[in-house]
Amino acid sequence: MVLLLSTVALLVARPLVPGEDPAFLSSLTDPGGPTPTFLWFLLAAAWALRAVLTRQSALAMGWVDCGLLALAGVYFLSAEFAPAIYPARLTAWEMLGMAACFLSMRQAARSQEELKPLWNALLATAFCVSLYGLYQHAWEMPALRKQYEGNLQKLKEDFAKQNPGMVELDEAFLGQLKDRVLQPHIFSTYSHPNSLASFLVLLAPSFVLAAVAAFRHPYPRRALAFTLTLLASYCLAIWFNFSRGGMGALGITALGWGAWHAWKNPPWRKWVFSAVGAGLLLAAGIWQAGFLDSLWTKEGSGGMKARVEHWQGTWRMIQAKPWLGVGPGNFGNFYTSFMNPATEEKIKDPHNFILELWSNAGATAPLIFLCVLACLFYALCKKPNQVDSPPGVQEVVNPIPPWIFYLGGMFGLLLGFVLRVEYRSTNDLISECIGALIRTAGWFFAFGILENLSTSKREQVMALALGLVAMLINLCLSGSVLFSSVMIPFWACAALALNASLPAGQFRGIKPAWGFPFIAGVTALYAFAVFIPLATAHGLALQASREGHSPGMDLGQKTIRGMDRVGHLLNRVVGPYLEAARLEPLNPRWPLGLATWYPVVFVEATRRGDPNALAYGNAALAAVEQAEKLDPQSTETALARYHLRSFFAERNKKEAARQYRDAAQGLNQAIQKDPYEAKWHYLLADTLVQALKADPNSKDKGTFQGEIKKHSAEALRLDAQFQAPMRKLTPPERIKALEWKAGKVLPTPK
Structure with a gap:
């Protein structure tokens, strides 16, 4: 029963x-x-x-x-x-x-x-x-x-x-x-x-x-x-x-x-x-x-x-x-x-x-x-x-x-x-x-x-x-x-x-x-190797995300109340993600979570003069590399590298040119896996522009200028091709791409 x-x-x-x-x-x-x-x-x-x-x-x-x-x-x-x-x-x-x-x-x-x-x-x-x-x-x-x-x-x-920190x-x-x-x-x-x-x-x-x-x-x-x-x-x-x-x-x-x-x-x-x-x-x-034209025609649904x-x-x-x-x-x-x-x-x-x-x-x-x-x-x-039932055979009826x-x-x-x-x-x-x-x-x-x-x-x-x-x-x-x-x-x-x-x-x-x-x-085997680690890790990550809230796109502007902000982040946010990564070592979701929160710790530690600030930044880069190893075909991990390098470039002007070049490599990886995204071509052109502005005398200036024009043109072509709003550029982005394609606002070669 x-x-x-x-x-x-x-x-x-x-x-x-x-x-x-x-x-x-x-x-x-x-x-x-x-x-x-x-x-x-x-x-x-x-x-x-x-x-x-x-x-x-x-x-x-x-x-x-x-x-x-x-x-x-x-x-x-x-x-x-x-x-x-x-x-x-x-x-x-x-x-x-x-x-x-x-x-x-x-x-x-x-x-x-x-x-x-x-x-x-x-x-x-x-x-x-x-x-x-x-x-x-x-x-x-x-x-x-x-x-x-x-x-x-x-x-x-x-x-x-309703979903703090769950998705970008x-x-x-x-x-x-x-x-x-x-x-x-x-x-x-x-x-x-x-x-x-x-x-x-x-x-x-x-x-x-x-x-x-x-x-x-x-x-x-x-x-x-x-x-x-x-x-x-x-x-x-x-x-x-x-x-x-x-x-x-x-x-x-x-x-x-x-x-x-x-x-x-x-x-x-x-x-x-x-x-x-x-x-x-x-x-x-x-x-x-x-x-049947309406059935055959391509549409939103x-x-x-x-x-x-x-x-x-x-x-x-x-x-x-x-x-x-x-x-x-x-x-x-x-x-x-x-x-x-x-x-x-x-x-x-x-x-x-x-x-x-x-x-x-x-x-x-x-x-x-x-x-x-x-x-x-x-x-x-x-x-x-x-x-x-055949003759002579009766089903056993148990009401x-x-x-x-x-x-x-x-x-x-x-x-x-x-x-x-x-x-x-x-x-x-x-x-x-x-x-x-x-x-x-x-x-x-x-x-x-x-x-x-x-x-x-x-x-x-x-x-x-x-x-x-x-x-x-x-x-x-x-x-x-x-x-x-x-x-x-x-x-x-x-x-x-x-x-x-x-x-x-x-x-x-x-x-x-x-x-x-x-x-x-x-x-x-399913219980102890799959389900229990999965449920436990997800609960830890959910607790960490709600505790720290979403850092959003501009990680450095996020602050957390409390006297020891670094300790709060390490114990209540980073710690659960580390435990989740230990429980599920093959899940790329947890290294990506660490790559999101370690930069927040880096910013807070830098503001306090903590000597471990650089270690937190390196930990974020290591987390991205781990995510790329676990899911090498994903564009999400490549974009995480771009966001992280851009983040460090904005906060370290001396290393900005190198960081922007590394960010451009992340976008290049994403484009190789998905070459038909107008937004990514635009972001790659924008990143190369920022790299040139950070180092106007770069020996790669000519190469960068050619890449900027190339990806600006491709972004505009894809923008004109697609109708879905999520696949199109915004009006300000479209104006910038047109200027870059025409060779404007670029450093003039000596």
Whole structure:
């Protein structure tokens, strides 16, 4: 009972917690995402232990489980050869966590008494997520647009107050934040509308089945009305999410299902041929008429033209590293070197699950994934007449009290709420509480309706299989195959469908005595080598950032109250970052944090005449070098070198020329990794101008002047090419670049 309750709780909690950054590439990502993964490992070990103690004949494992383990193994292999090992290993662990989820669900849903309530819990979770999305559309998003539209400065100030020291508030990040806040598409509990679309598409056929079940049985009319309300609300959420890929995937799945059923009836086959022919002619007519121009045109939300550009850049990346890929979590760093020069958006995934797997872990990853899907759908489709129990074999029915599932749902909703607010600002607490109340009411309302509906195992298999197909079609245009918040529900549905497709008692696998030591060992390894250090280090860094507040761009102007400012910084800010770096020596985030705060210590120590001031400055440079070693392909580490050297140049006029030259080297490294950023070309030209002003008689004057003109011209060219505000220069920067390009305000050569 306890394990079943825990399974329901995790099944409910996972979609409520954002998990779209498995590699922890953003400084805003918190351990709330990996926590459900850790709990899935614990649950899998607990189910294996139960199988040992109760002397079960086998753990329910098959080819799909083996394929998922093999896929995780390929990811771990690719991670060891990745430039940045830390995000690669985290992503590989997330893949292994999906296998743990699949195993746990197969152990939990061994009979219809367990399978149907687990299916109901998934549907109730999907409904509460969609209901919260509708609340967003009706209330939260209009309020945000009213508050921040046309007021970027207020958005910057409010975000800095709510997230002190968490991220550098440059124009690029503010542009992304503005797009996020003002976007018209609902995202509910997810971090991106595309992730929500995949989740909604996955369970849409199951909601249709629930409505059919309510319609055909002699239930009270209010049950049918309530079920239709669930379906209508769910459809509204899909519409307001407005994912063309998601809606297209549902349409293709529905048409394919109808054509397949018609094909099974020979008299209807001619109608299938006629319908397909008419559909092709209609599609050709629509294409020629130009009605799909808005779909194909590149736009802010991304059209098909943008998708094709992303795929072309990804294919060039695959050609460069076909066998092991660039490494899990390393896609974004490499993509800027292979992207189309005219592409506006810098993506973190290619928006296609085959290309995503291939580019991350090499050619074997998509092959294994496709083999896993083939094994899964073969098991779901073979011998459909044997889904129900054969004659003489009865399912072992152990009535499970309904309160087990209600209590599991309550714990899941509570866990999701705690993980959402644990690492967030207290300013978000009221809105999160309102959202939690809406989700809780929606979940219990939906589960109470669904538990009274009766569906056969064959119908459940069909609905779940159609949902899997629809989501895979959507994943051809959307990137979320590595996101546990999206793929955990996918593999949970796959496990339920696979168990429902088997006759009673036909569960095969490995001996529990063999499986438990392996699962327990993997769980312990993840706990002590990954999760506990990650959670502890993040807590220390969060405490340090809030203690010291953000130094901003001008580090020297930040002061901290107290008599011993240097001691305060070293003990309350730098110390926690050093401990975080000790706990996670492969994480470049902590050296970058030290490179941000050591200059503050340097300034305070210099003001006090501390003889160790120079040591603090050198420690900052050493931290940047360490970050560059841990993530050599990242532009963030190169830009950190630029900011740090520029900072020292402004405070040491005697060494300014040398420091500016070193700062220019950092920008050159960033441009080599991402040559299509106008702002960086402008900053490089500006840095070289400052170097010439600091040393007018430099022997490299002629070279510098040529580089200034070159990068000024490139900055202006890129500025004219792109339309996105974050990719453009400001008017004052544009004026300076024009002057430098024309050779003005430069020191005249002797």
